[in-house]
Amino acid sequence: MPKKVVSGNYAAAYAAKHARVEVVAAYPITPQTSIIEKIAEFIANGEAEIQYVPVESEHSAMAACIGASATGARAFTATSAQGLALMHEMLHWASGARLPIVMVNVNRAMAPPWSVWDDQTDSLAQRDTGWMQFYAENNQEVYDGVLMAFKVAEHRKVNLPVMIIESAFILSHTYDIVDMPPQEEIDEFLPPREPLYTLTDFDNPIAVGALGTPADYYEFRYKIEKAMEEARRVIKEVGKEFGEKFRRDYSQMIELYKTDDAEFIFMGMGSLMGTVKEAVDLLRKEGYKVGAAKVRWFRPFPKEELYKLAKNVEGIAVLDRNFSFGQEGILFNEAKGVLYNTDAHPIMKNYIVGLGGRDFTVSDIKTIAKNMKEIIERGKLDREIEWYHLKR
């Protein structure tokens, strides 16, 4: 299989090209820029036939993708932080109009103070927009994620947009080997989009997004939730098919690493989970029975998988590179909520790590492991939320 050494951003651009996207509308923002630069280069070199709309804002980027997707095209964009926040209104529009747009968001901290570094709060703040969210651990997952995203999004029972999320710089600008299957195999996996309805049916014209009175609006929302439920099944199916075709299995919404006999586990999302796996190996050598659970899909949330996992461990250290002010880390909040009405109640502690690109290393994970072990032995939390790096 052809392999390329590329950055996470280039992996995203190649994936968009290999997915044969038809319309790209995008606005530049650090650290997303090299995605759209690369796509522009593909077009300039005649390597891809894409209608490229260099819009005047991210709000318009999403609006243009919405127009394109409603017209039947496969639409793609990419953004980050402030740009994603500016799109917020249109994120709701994309899911409400049931349009399978795929967007790469490069996780970047929200200002002020200005920051361009890794932080998941930008994408997690879009939790309730009706977008599916996939967090990539490495450049390969960025590439694979984009290809799978279109297949999931365009599934007739889903028809919802997908956000593929990668870390600022740690992935976006760091080069790694990415395996890219031959185009004909990708075409076989991802055939052209076949939309149920488009704006080009002039004999049976449709009106999309008309006023929904209180007598109808409610059911529109329910249908989005039903589609999210379907998406759980479709994600696993598509992930399995991807594994059979390309030898990288994504049938699990939570990737488990050495959790079978684990006393406690680390749970988190995105690139930091690569570091965690490294630390798990080292900790196991030191006698710790630890494992890692990487939440790949945050929306739809993998409830069942989490339950099965939580039932078999004594403790979960939830690592959140994000925060919901006035509450706690967002993954921690979600995970606790899922388990409340179940019989799985491991000790759960929330570690707030790496905000705004603060380094989070193997030795930090070892320190957390020590703390978790003490908590489990004591059978009681020292505190529920720990701002791990705080300068004292």
Added chain:
Amino acid sequence: MEIPENVKKRLSLPFEEHFYAGHTACQGCGAALGLRYVLKAYGKKAIFAIPACCSTIIAGPWPYSAFGAPLFHTAFETTGAVISGIEAALKAKGYKVKGKDGIMVVGWAGDGGTADIGLQALSGFLERGHDALYIMYDNEAYMNTGIQRSSSTPYGAWTTNTPGGKKHFLERRHKKKVIDIVIAHKIPYAATASIAFPEDFMRKLRKAQEIPGPSFIQLFAPCPTGWRAPTDKTIELARLAVQTAYFPLFEYENGKYKINMPSPKKEPKPIEEFLKLQGRFKYMTKEDIEILQEWVLREWKELKKKAEVFG
């Protein structure tokens, strides 16, 4: 009633209707008339994008549509961007866009959605040169929200957030010249039009289809509800707006200005004739009217000069 073919031939507008009865516009709505003409001009082979505005409601609630052509409802500030995306997708799919037999992509937005919140997306659309038409139907306030001033509201007008009262608080800013902002983008075709002059409007819609690139039409569309005017005065008000030179009809085509006034040799009527039919201007003093009159004539003079120099 069956209309004989020889009568149909003599009609100055297409006979076919693609804007259907059952729409929910107010009585005497100028915008609804405008929509009727646009749909007559382009028939079924047009894709409409409509942001938050009166027409969101006029088109009908789900699952109804008064449009005989596809329609995408979109967010307030996004008309320019959404029509850009639709046009890009049509091209990606190999459709013919604009020109004879081409698909018309039409953004249909109110003055608030164009002159205020949608100005950025409009500018982007114009500057990038998409093959689509943007129509701003100008009823001079946020009518759907309940008559609040926009930057297209004229000097002296009452609106719910510039109410007349004991302290005499009225709109003190002149109408924003959106068409001039549009022309500053040097697009191939821009025009003003009025629902009182449908043949002129129809001719401009045809030109907007023929000429490649972005086109823009600012359509004067009175709102009896918001203007506090009788519902049978819509056409008369639109006509008076032109005859007073308050809203002159003109075209800008490939750098050239052309004035399309119905009686080119006549001097403009006094602005008061336009004002006096409407309740929204009732708080204006004699001095206020003079200020507005002076502005109208100054702008008219400027336009005539442009047509003279760049005609």
